[in-house]
Amino acid sequence: MIDLDQQIFWEYGFLKLNATILITWILMVILALGSWLITRKITLDSERSRWQNGLEIIVININKQIKEIGIPKPNLYLPFLGTLFLFIAFAGLCSIIPGYVPPTSSLSTTAALAICVFFAVPFFGISNSGLLAYLKNYFQPTVIMLPFNIISELSRTIALAIRLFGNMMSGAMIVSILLSISPFIFPVVMNALGLLTGMVQAYIFSILAAVFIAAAIQESGKNQHLKIE
Amino acid sequence: MLIDWFTVIAQVLNFLLLLWLLKRLLFTPVLTAIDERENSIKTQIAEAEQKMTLAAAEKNTYHQKNKDFEVERDTLLTEATNTANTKHKALLEAARIEAEALRVHLEQSLKNDQQNISREIRERTQQEVIAISRKVLADLASTSLEEQIVAVFIRRLAQIKGEEKERLIESLTKAAKEIIIKSAFELSLDQQAAIEKAILPLTSDPIRCRFDISSKTISGIELNVDGYKMAWSVADYLDSLEKVLAEMLNGHPDFQATSKPTKNEPTV
Structure with a gap:
């Protein structure tokens, strides 16, 4: 099994450029450039390009999913959750390219994404209803629950990271194991399965992040309402 | 497999960079475009609804106007029909009256024309009949006829009786010794003498007779004395005939009776 973090192309003291960062950059460039190419000729009327149509479908559906979870103003959370989903999904979809290893199969990447979610949840909760109202969540239902709430926050972050890492890494690992046993047919099937797994994991990661954010917003909002009453 | 914390920090930064890039290049433009399109569609729908409302109102107005117009049209049509019927009747009545007047006038004209023609025919016929009769009698006049006329005159003179005889005698008495024949x-001398001889018994005074010739007297002889006139002439018969013809042509009711020949009709 290839560890992307250990494939270092350039190193200067603490700084280093490994495969994980390089592949992530490539994916970022493709995503950003593709978005720019499509949206620079964006039209408001009914006649629009197929690319714009596709992009709008993706954005509208992500927005719809966020709304279905129970977040009242999905447009505020769309960039964060949409970027999470698109990055993980695109990283998983690219596994169809021979020799490509998704950066999400690196625990560092998944931990980074989980840390982002870990900080995003209180950020959105506080921006929605204020610092005090958010912090009160940790004392709910009683003060005794504070350590458990903190443990819950930490554990779910770790769970997010490990879940994504485990699934993505297992896919890549199974393919490499199967290649050594049966070099034909099976790796193709597993690759196709890997595509599905990548999409499912992107969906699960984004939905879980959305659920955490929604919970933070609703709980802090509930506290605020109680205070007003 | 360990976590490389540098990579974690780098990936966090990468993710934040990607978040910023996608927000700027993807989500904001697409959401703006979608929102603007939705707003545009909402505006269009609102405008369409407003137009539909206006159109419905206009439709109702036009329906109402149409109904009013139909009612007004029916009313006007009924009024026009009634007026036309009344006018038609009035014109027909006027035409009938005018036609009746014309017919009466025409009948009158025809009647007048008929009467004029009838009168003209009658007069012409009468004139022709009289003219023919006068010409025939003039042509037939002869000595023997003249002698017969004188004889008839003398006989009538002798046969005169009653009131007429008294009037004649009275006139002869008043006459200034001359009577005109x-x-x-x-008349021949004998005839003159015979006439004088016939008159003589009727007067006690000697009287002289003057004998004149008159072209007006057709085959006749006439005695004039002091306003009294006694005559026998074919012209008298012809005058009588003329009278009968006139009565006959005028449709006189006594036509049948008067058209019969009289007993005194002369035999020529």
Whole structure:
């Protein structure tokens, strides 16, 4: 099994450029450039390009999913959750390219994404209803629950990271194991399965992040309402 | 497999960079475009609804106007029909009256024309009949006829009786010794003597007779004395005939009776 973090192309003291960062950059460039190419000729009327149509479908559906979870103003959370989903999904979809290893199969990447979610949840909760109202969540239902709430926050972050890492890494690992046993047919099937797994994991990661954010917003909002009453 | 914390920090930064890039290049433009399109569609729908409302209102207005117009049209049509019928009747009545007047006038004209023609025919016929009769009698006039005329005159003179005889005698008495005898032909001396002889018994005074010839007296002889006139002439018969013809042509009711020949009709 290839560890992307250990494939270092350039190193200067603490700084280093490994495969994980390089592949992530490539994916970022493709995503950003593709978005720019499509949206620079964006039209408001009914006649629009197929690319714009596709992009709008993706954005509208992500927005719809966020709304279905129970977040009242999905447009505020769309960039964060949409970027999470698109990055993980695109990283998983690219596994169809021979020799490509998704950066999400690196625990560092998944931990980074989980840390982002870990900080995003209180950020959105506080921006929605204020610092005090958010912090009160940790004392709910009683003060005794504070350590458990903190443990819950930490554990779910770790769970997010490990879940994504485990699934993505297992896919890549199974393919490499199967290649050594049966070099034909099976790796193709597993690759196709890997595509599905990548999409499912992107969906699960984004939905879980959305659920955490929604919970933070609703709980802090509930506290605020109680205070007003 | 360990976590490389540098990579974690780098990936966090990468993710934040990607978040910023996608927000700027993807989500904001697409959401703006979608929102603007939705707003545009909402505006269009609102405008369409407003137009539909206006159109519905206009439709109702036009329906109402149409109904009013139909009612007004029916009313006007009924009024026009009634007026036309009344006018038609009035015109027909006027035409009938005018036609009746014209017919009466025409009938009157025809009647007048008929009467004029009838009168003209009648007069012409009468004139022709009289003219023919006068010409025939003039042509037939002869000595023997004149003698017969004188004889008839003398006989009538002798046969005169009653009131007429008294009037004649009275006139002869008043006359200044001369009586005038007019005839259509020249009387011979014998005839003059015979006439004087016939008159003589009727007067006690001697009287002289003057014998004149008159062309008006057709085959006749006439005695004039002091306003009294006694005559026998074919012209008298012809005058009588003329009278009968006139009565006959005028449709006189006594036509049948008067058209019969009289007993005194002369035999020529």
